[in-house]
Amino acid sequence: MARITSVHKDRRWSGKVNKEPVWNARRGHAWADLQPLLDRLFLPFGEIIIDATLTDRIRDVLDIGCGTGATTLAFARRRxxxxxxxxxxxxxxxxxxxxxxxxxxxxxxxxxxxDAQRHHFAPHTFDAVISRFGVMFFDDPTSAFANIRGAIRPAGTLTGVVWRSRSENPFMMAGELAAAPLLGWTAPADSDAPGQFAFADAARVENILRDAGWDAIDISPIDVPCRLPAGDLSTYVRRMGRVGMTLPDLEEGLRATVEVALDEAFAGFVTDGAASFDCACWLVRARNPPD
Known part of the structure; x- marks a missing residue:
């Protein structure tokens, strides 16, 4: 069995990151490399956002945490x-x-x-703001949403999708939970710290938006069926998330042990050559009050 060295024993789960270095280094390059795979995986969420946002009145759109541009480009293609x-x-x-x-x-x-929390947007420039999993990483979310609201015209809208809790998203947690005992990580707990599940608490999200000046707030649960072919799944679990960021730094034996654990953890999601799972999210909608 691979030996776990002391460098891994003291690792602890932390949702807090210094965003710019993280997303301009290994994590950002992983998302860039896997753009086609991730676009296929998250396509349903972009369609949900567009269907919930698009009206004849909405022309100019701001996409927060746009990543490789899937939702921005989808809007730009619309007549x-x-x-x-x-x-x-x-x-x-x-x-x-x-x-x-x-x-x-x-x-x-x-x-x-x-950083949309601090960027100096021109006032009242956009009809709507959208986001596909891009707003959970602000260190001061109330300040961020107030800043974003300043860029939206009166009566403009906000539409976004964020994750619900870890416990409701077993697929998204399977890799971390499988690797944790091998790497000496403590089990993650739901928290308000910036990160994937920072907006799991709908009441907290509503309070953030209200304090930031938004009204007509609606936060609805959605459960979105997703599918990953087995080949994509193997790539996804080895490149994405905290485990994907850690694997390249492990010694060879430990890395192989973790990869076996990952494959075993995700095997239960696979039938007929693909992983099938639901993503438990909130569809968040709000309005910049009219003048």
Whole structure:
């Protein structure tokens, strides 16, 4: 059996990250490399956001945490769309998004490198703000949503999808739980710390938005069926999440042991050559009050 060295025994789960270095280093490059796989996986969420947002009145859209640009570009392709602007802290992801927009000739799609919590947006520039899993990482979410609201025209809308709790998303937690005893990690607990599950508590999200000046707030549970072919699953579990960020730094024997544990943990999700699972999320909608 592989030996677990002391460097792994003291590791603890932490949702807090320094966003820019993380997303411009290994994590950002992993998301950039896996853009086609992740777009296929998260396609249903972009469609939900667009269906919940698109009206004849909405032309100019701001996409928070746009990543490689999937939802920004989807809006830009819509007939009658105006300016579609994505913002993200990750330059590797933005480079992919910009190449995609150029390749499609989508001149109405543009991308900004920056933190939406602190970025100086031009006031009242957009009809709507959207986000696909891009708003859970703010260190001061109330300040962030107040800043974002300033960029939205009166009566403009917010539509986003965020994760519900860890316990409701066993697929998303399977890798961490399988690797934890091998790497000396303590089991993660739900918390308000910035990270994937920071908005698990709907009441907290409502309070954040209300304190930031939004009204007409609606937070509805959605359970979205997702599917990953077995080949994509193997890549996903080895490249994504905390385990994916850790694997390259492990000595060979321990890495092999962790990979076996990962494959065993995800085997229960696989039937007929693909992993099938539900993603438990909140569909969050709100409005910038009219004048």
């Amino acid at each position: 009658g769309a105006g300016r579609c602007t994505g913002i993200d802290v990750s330059l590797p992801l933005l480079n992919v998004a910009r190449r995609r927009a150029e390749a499609e000739g989508l001149a109405n799609a543009q991308f900004l490198e920056g």
